[in-house]
Amino acid sequence: MTGAELPRVGFFTDTSLCIGCKACEVACKEWNGVPEDGLDFLGMSMDNTGGLGADTWRHVAFVEQRVQVQDAAEGLRWLMSSDVCKHCTHAACLEVCPTGALFRTEFGTVVVQEDVCNGCGYCVPACPFGVLDRREDDGRVWKCTLCYDRLRGDQEPACAKACPTDSIQFGPLEDLRAHAEQRLEVLHERGEASARLYLEGPDDGIGGAGAFFLLLDEPEVYGLPPDPVDATHHLGETWLATAGAALAMVAGVAGALLWGRR
Amino acid sequence: MVPPAEPRTYYGRAVLKRPVWTWEVPAYFFTGGVAGACGPIAAGARLAGQEELARRAAALGLAAVAVSPALLVSDLGRPERFVNMLRVFKPTSPMSVGTWILSAHGPLAALAAGWQLLGRPGARVGVPAQFATAVTGPLVSTYTAALVATTAVPVWHDARRRLPFLFAASSLAAAGGALAALTPVPAARAARALGVAGAAAELAVAHDMERRLDPRVRRSYEDGPARRPHRAARAATIAGAALLAAAGRRSRAAAVAGGLALCAGSALTRLAIFRAGSASADDPVQTVGPQRERLAGRQTAA
Numbered sequence: 084m085t086g087a088e089l090p091r092v093g094f095f096t097d098t099s100l101c102i103g104c105k106a107c108e109v110a111c112k113e114w115n116g117v118p119e120d121g122l123d124f125l126g127m128s129m130d131n132t133g134g135l136g137a138d139t140w141r142h143v144a145f146v147e148q149r150v151q152v153q154d155a156a157e158g159l160r161w162l163m164s165s166d167v168c169k170h171c172t173h174a175a176c177l178e179v180c181p182t183g184a185l186f187r188t189e190f191g192t193v194v195v196q197e198d199v200c201n202g203c204g205y206c207v208p209a210c211p212f213g214v215l216d217r218r219e220d221d222g223r224v225w226k227c228t229l230c231y232d233r234l235r236g237d238q239e240p241a242c243a244k245a246c247p248t249d250s251i252q253f254g255p256l257e258d259l260r261a262h263a264e265q266r267l268e269v270l271h272e273r274g275e276a277s278a279r280l281y282l283e284g285p286d287d288g289i290g291g292a293g294a295f296f297l298l299l300d301e302p303e304v305y306g307l308p309p310d311p312v313d314a315t316h317h318l319g320e321t322w323l324a325t326a327g328a329a330l331a332m333v334a335g336v337a338g339a340l341l342w343g344r345r
Numbered sequence: 346m347v348p349p350a351e352p353r354t355y356y357g358r359a360v361l362k363r364p365v366w367t368w369e370v371p372a373y374f375f376t377g378g379v380a381g382a383c384g385p386i387a388a389g390a391r392l393a394g395q396e397e398l399a400r401r402a403a404a405l406g407l408a409a410v411a412v413s414p415a416l417l418v419s420d421l422g423r424p425e426r427f428v429n430m431l432r433v434f435k436p437t438s439p440m441s442v443g444t445w446i447l448s449a450h451g452p453l454a455a456l457a458a459g460w461q462l463l464g465r466p467g468a469r470v471g472v473p474a475q476f477a478t479a480v481t482g483p484l485v486s487t488y489t490a491a492l493v494a495t496t497a498v499p500v501w502h503d504a505r506r507r508l509p510f511l512f513a514a515s516s517l518a519a520a521g522g523a524l525a526a527l528t529p530v531p532a533a534r535a536a537r538a539l540g541v542a543g544a545a546a547e548l549a550v551a552h553d554m555e556r557r558l559d560p561r562v563r564r565s566y567e568d569g570p571a572r573r574p575h576r577a578a579r580a581a582t583i584a585g586a587a588l589l590a591a592a593g594r595r596s597r598a599a600a601v602a603g604g605l606a607l608c609a610g611s612a613l614t615r616l617a618i619f620r621a622g623s624a625s626a627d628d629p630v631q632t633v634g635p636q637r638e639r640l641a642g643r644q645t646a647a
Binding site: 125130133146178179180181183201203205210211212213215216218221222223224304306307310311312322325328329330331332333335336339341342 | 444509
């Protein structure tokens with residue numbers, strides 16, 4: 084590694100380009116050796132993966148919507164989006180990890196060190212996107228590493244490499260953000276009024292994401308939280324309440340002992 | 346007022362992952378709560394010259410803190426790596442802070458309970474240790490509330506300013522009840538008072554906490570797997586406090602029954618909170634609904 088400051092890298096997932104081929108899911112599993120995650124028919128359009136988890140680091144969502152088309156006949160709209168760990172700027176998983184297994188890499192990504200994680204499970208409910216989970220037979224927590232090994236070898240992550248339509252774009256976050264703005268303008272000019280960026284800026288509850296999206300409907304339609312907040316954002320007031328409660332305990336005990344003296 | 350529309354979700358699937366923790370965790374919330382409360386009780390009773398109560402509080406505190414690490418380690422996915430908790434100290438992680446608090450409190454509680462066995466030199470470390478547990482103990486009882494509150498789970502996170510007080514009150518009720526049962530009636534006056542006052546505070550704080558929750562989030566306590574322990578906790582706490590207040594000073598049997606009921610109430614309170622967390626994480630409406638309204642409010646303001 085050189086001493087020079089590396090730019091923060093990430094994903095821009097442009098769902099308007101996604102064709103639902105799931106090459107990203109497959110490439111991720113192949114490259115990272117992620118175990119099978121259940122062969123089920125879920126009855127959710129073409130989605131038989133369900134959601135992100137210990138054994139699913141890319142997940143393609145399929146949404147079927149009835150829409151009015153121009154001649155007033157009813158048509159079907161198909162939304163597809165490849166979900167992934169957001170590599171948050173303010174990452175609750177990393178903040179609450181009591182072993183330091185979760186860390187921020189030199190690329191600005193968030194990675195679990197598998198030789199340190201002791202499976203305490205705190206990061207699992209801390210994540211506002213439900214990304215992390217514990218592998219049953221293994222006891223440790225697993226998630227997308229943004230292909231840390233490939234980044235160190237100057238390669239783009241497997242999912243972005245495999246994506247045939249460039250729906251998943253990898254690069255320095257600043258470049259991706261600029262490009263996303265341009266893309267949004269193009270879509271709006273074309274009349275795609277519902278197109279919007281999700282997690283693109285640093286002003287949201289997680290300080291912006293390392294993996295952000297262009298969506299064609301509200302985030303919750305894709306299973307994403309509309310206004311996620313880092314769980315440690317309010318930690319100050321939580322610690323204050325905890326200290327207050329501890330003091331109240333001491334006061335309560337003192338009162339009872341004084342009363343008990345009579 | 347028109348009730349907010351049901352939010353849109355992805356096939357009704359959860360946005361969050363439910364905690365992977367098993368029964369050991371709510372059990373530890375209870376044992377840690379009792380262990381912590383015994384710190385200031387033992388130290389205070391010693392200061393107040395209530396030796397009988399002080400000895401029992403120290404012994405109970407040690408017993409409760411002794412089982413706690415076993416519960417915590419067995420809940421890990423990789424128990425043999427429990428020591429990795431001590432690689433770092435992270436103020437942003439209530440679990441990390443709690444591990445260090447517990448690591449300090451355990452040996453202090455052991456000294457506080459056992460220094461008499463060490464003979465005359467024991468007092469030199471035992472008595473200061475006893476007073477130190479008055480500081481570490483209440484933190485052992487309450488940090489677990491900060492731990493669950495520092496998650497994305499709506500029913501826990503939204504109650505972050507009330508949960509520590511609920512854990513504090515519940516810990517005092519249980520420790521007071523247990524000591525009222527373990528201590529001869531004439532020496533247990535303060536323990537009974539703590540049990541009854543703790544129970545009253547536990548009921549009041551729980552009521553206030555639930556009242557302030559979003560109605561959709563409050564459902565986690567009212568329906569589903571938390572409903573039964575939640576209702577049973579309230580019944581046991583009311584019954585235990587009533588019994589202790591009415592007959593605890595006359596009858597040891599009543600004190601034992603009332604004290605055990607308070608312990609049961611406290612343990613069930615923790616179980617209800619734990620189960621409500623899983624139900625809350627599973628329900629996408631609780632995640633999406635309030636966030637959507639918060640976002641809409643911000644957009645109107647802007």
